[in-house]
Amino acid sequence: xxxxxxxTLAQARSFVAALADAAVDDDASAAFERVLIELDxxxxxxSPGLDTDGxxxxxxxxxxxxxxxxxxxxxxxxxxxxxxxxxxxxxxARALDRP
Amino acid sequence: MYGETGDQMRTELAALxxxxxxxxRLGDPSATAASAVPDREAAGTVIxxxxxxxxxxxxxxVMAAKPLVFSATLPSPTxxxxxxxxxHTAVGELARALHLARDASTSPRATTALLTTPSPNEVVExxxxxxxxxxxxxxxxxxxxxxxxxxxxxxxxxxxxxxxxQALVVLDQRYLNxxxxxxxxxxxxxxxxxxxxxLDVSLGQPDYSVDNTGWRPRTHELRIGPQKGILGVLQAExxxxxxxxxxxxxxxxxxxxxxxxxxxxxxxxxxxxxDAGRSGMWRARAASYSLLKQQLRDVGxxxxxGGPAVAEAANAVARLRALPTDTIIEPRVAAGxxxxxxxxxxxxxxxxxxxxxxxxxxxxxQVPRLVTDAGQLVSPVHERFxxxxxxxxxxxxxxxxxxxxxxxxxxxxxxxxxxxxxxxLLHRPETRRPDPGIPGL
Numbered sequence: 153x154x155x156x157x158x159x160t161l162a163q164a165r166s167f168v169a170a171l172a173d174a175a176v177d178d179d180a181s182a183a184f185e186r187v188l189i190e191l192d193x194x195x196x197x198x199s200p201g202l203d204t205d206g207x208x209x210x211x212x213x214x215x216x217x218x219x220x221x222x223x224x225x226x227x228x229x230x231x232x233x234x235x236x237x238x239x240x241x242x243x244x245a246r247a248l249d250r251p
Numbered sequence: 252m253y254g255e256t257g258d259q260m261r262t263e264l265a266a267l268x269x270x271x272x273x274x275x276r277l278g279d280p281s282a283t284a285a286s287a288v289p290d291r292e293a294a295g296t297v298i299x300x301x302x303x304x305x306x307x308x309x310x311x312x313v314m315a316a317k318p319l320v321f322s323a324t325l326p327s328p329t330x331x332x333x334x335x336x337x338x339h340t341a342v343g344e345l346a347r348a349l350h351l352a353r354d355a356s357t358s359p360r361a362t363t364a365l366l367t368t369p370s371p372n373e374v375v376e377x378x379x380x381x382x383x384x385x386x387x388x389x390x391x392x393x394x395x396x397x398x399x400x401x402x403x404x405x406x407x408x409x410x411x412x413x414x415x416x417q418a419l420v421v422l423d424q425r426y427l428n429x430x431x432x433x434x435x436x437x438x439x440x441x442x443x444x445x446x447x448x449x450l451d452v453s454l455g456q457p458d459y460s461v462d463n464t465g466w467r468p469r470t471h472e473l474r475i476g477p478q479k480g481i482l483g484v485l486q487a488e489x490x491x492x493x494x495x496x497x498x499x500x501x502x503x504x505x506x507x508x509x510x511x512x513x514x515x516x517x518x519x520x521x522x523x524x525x526d527a528g529r530s531g532m533w534r535a536r537a538a539s540y541s542l543l544k545q546q547l548r549d550v551g552x553x554x555x556x557g558g559p560a561v562a563e564a565a566n567a568v569a570r571l572r573a574l575p576t577d578t579i580i581e582p583r584v585a586a587g588x589x590x591x592x593x594x595x596x597x598x599x600x601x602x603x604x605x606x607x608x609x610x611x612x613x614x615x616x617q618v619p620r621l622v623t624d625a626g627q628l629v630s631p632v633h634e635r636f637x638x639x640x641x642x643x644x645x646x647x648x649x650x651x652x653x654x655x656x657x658x659x660x661x662x663x664x665x666x667x668x669x670x671x672x673x674x675x676l677l678h679r680p681e682t683r684r685p686d687p688g689i690p691g692l
Contacts, residue, residue: 155618162618169548178541182512185544189505192551197502200635201549201615 153198157228160221162200165191167218168242170207174214175249183245187238191222194234215246253391254462254666256384257411260305261668263381264418265675267374274428276374288430294375295429299358300365301375301382302419306435307360308385308392309419310349313412315397317342319405320452341447342409348441349416355436361386391465403458407665410452414672416445421676460663477566481574481584487567488514488591491560495598499557501612504602505547507557510564511595512540517571518588522580529585536592539653543599546647551636554611593656600651607644614639 153161165188172184192199208214222239226232270276278290320342366383370376390396392408400408420442423435435441472490477483491507499507519533580588606612613636641648 158618165548173545178512178516178537181541182509182516185509185548188548189502189509192505193502197500197551197553198635199551199615201617203617 153195154228157225158200160224160228161191161195162203164218164221164225165199166202166204166207167214167221169202170204171211171214171218171245171249173204174209174211175245177248180245180249183241183248187241187245190238190241194230194238211249215242218242252463252467253388253396253408253465256388256391256465257462258666258668259384260381260388260415261411261672263377263384264415264422265668265672267377267381267422268418268672268675269678270374270377271425271680273374273426277372277429292430294372295426295432296358297361297365297370297375298378298426298429299356299433300361301378302422303353303356303358304360304366304382305385305415305419306349306353306356308388309412309416310346310353311389312392312397312408313342313346313349315392315400316405316409316412317346319400319402320409321402341444341451345409345413345416345441345444345448348437348444349412352436352438352441357433388465396465399464400461401458403456404461404464406452406455407457407459407461410449410457411669413445413448413452414669414676416441417449417676418672420445458663459665459669462663462666472563481571481578481580483570484514484567484574485584485587485591487563487570488588488595491563491567492591492594492598494557494560494563495595495602497557497560498555498602498605498611499560500555501547501550501552501606503555503557503561504599504606504612505544505550506561507564508540508544508547508599510568511592511599512537512544513568514571515540515592518580520576521574521578522585525580525582526585529589532589533592536596536654539650542653543647543650546650549615550612550639550644550647551615552606552612554609555606596654596656600654603647603651607639607641607648610638612639612644613637614643 168184168188168191172181172188175181175184208217219239219242222235222242226235274291277294278287320340361379361382366379366386368379370379392400420435420438423438426432427434470493472493473486475486478486491510495507515533515537519530519537522533523530603612616635616637637643639647
C-alpha cells in the first residue's frame, strides 16, 4: 500500500469513525460502524490507525469529507463497484442519522 | 451431568428398597427351594459386584466432598493450626467406614460387560441400572469435576452419599438369606455414620446446584435445518456460540461484536411488551457491545479463523431483520436467548484476553502526517502494527469487563428422587390384615 493510499484510507476511516461517534442514535452509529468494518474488509484488514484529532464536529462536513475520501480510493486501484456499494451504505447510514 | 446419574442411582435404589421377599424374586419362582439355590447364588454374586461398584463411587465421592464439608455440630477449634474437618467428624467417619467396607469386600467391581448387559430378572436389572449410574457418576464427582465443587455443593453431595449408603445398609440386611451373600463390613457403624452425616449436612445449607456439575457431552450445532421466525434467530445464535470455540481473527471478531449489538438492540425492543426488566438488560448489553466495537476499530490481526461463526452471526441478524417489529417473544424463548447471551458474553472476553496475551490482536498505528519542520517530507514508516499489550489495550480490556453474564446464583430444588429415596428408606411393607369379613355373617 502506497503512503498516499494509506493516508487517504486513514482519512476515510477517521471521517467515518467520527460520524459514528457523532451520530444521533445507536442505529445510525451502528450503520456507520458497519461502513467502517466494510472499508477495512475491502483492504484485507491492513488499514492504518484512526486519527480523529482536530476533525470537524459538523456532521455534514464529515459526511462530505468521508464521501470524497472513499471516492478517492478508486485512484489507488480499488474496485469501483465495491466503492459505490460502500457509498450507498454510507448514504443509508446518513439517512438514519438525520434527526 | 451428576443430576442425571445421581437421579438414576437414587431412583433404582428406591425401587429396590420397595421390594421385599427378595429370595423368591431371584431364580425361577416355580422351581423347588433346593433346585433354585444355584441360580440365586449366581444372582447374589452378580448383585454383590454391582454393589461394589456403587460402594466404590460412594467412597470416592465422599473423599471429593470431605475437604469442603465443615461440621455444623462441632465448635471451631481454638488452635488455628487444627482444621475443623479432621478427625472424628461425621463425614470423616463415613469416609472411613466406606473405605473399610469397600476394601473388606471380596467381590470385584462389575465389569463393563456386566454393566451393559440387561438382565431378565427385575431385581438384578435394578441393581445393574444403579451400578451403571454409579460408574458414570465417577465422571461427575471425582477428579477435576470434584475439584470445582463449592462447599454447599459438597454438602449436598455428602448428603447424597449418606442416603445411598443407608440404602446399601438396609438392602444388605434384607439380602442376608441369599445363598453365599457376603455382608458389608461393620454395617452398623456404616449406617450410623451415614445417618450422622445426613444430619450434619441438613443443619447446613446444601446447594443442590451440584446436579448441574459434572461431565457434559460436547455441544454441536443444531442439525435440524433452518428454522422459521424467532426460532431461526435462536438457532443461529446457538450455532454462533458453538462456533465461537474456534479463535476468530480481529476482523471476524468485529463482525461478531457488531452482530451482537444489533441483535440485542432489536430484541430489547421486541421483548419490552413481555418482560420489561429483560429488555433493560439487553439494552445495556447492546451499549456494552457498542463500546467494545468502538475499541476494536484500531485492532487488527490475521491470526485465527471464525468464518463459520461470522456466517451464523449474519444468519441471526438477517433472520431477525426479516421479522416484523411487533413480534412477541415468549418468556421461554427470551430465557433461551438469555442463556445464549450469557455464554457469548463469557466467551467474547476470553477471546479478547487470549488475543491480547498471545499477540494475535495488534494495534494499528497512525500514518504519519506531512511534517514541514523536520527536514524531511514525511516521517519514515517503520511499523504499521504494534503488539496490543495489556497496557496499550487497557481500554479494550475494560470494555470487555462490561460484558457480565447475568448468571445469578439460584437455589436449585433438591429434586424428586432425593425425597423418593428418603421415603423408600423409611417405608414399611404393607402387612396382610385379616379380612374383617362382613359383620353379622
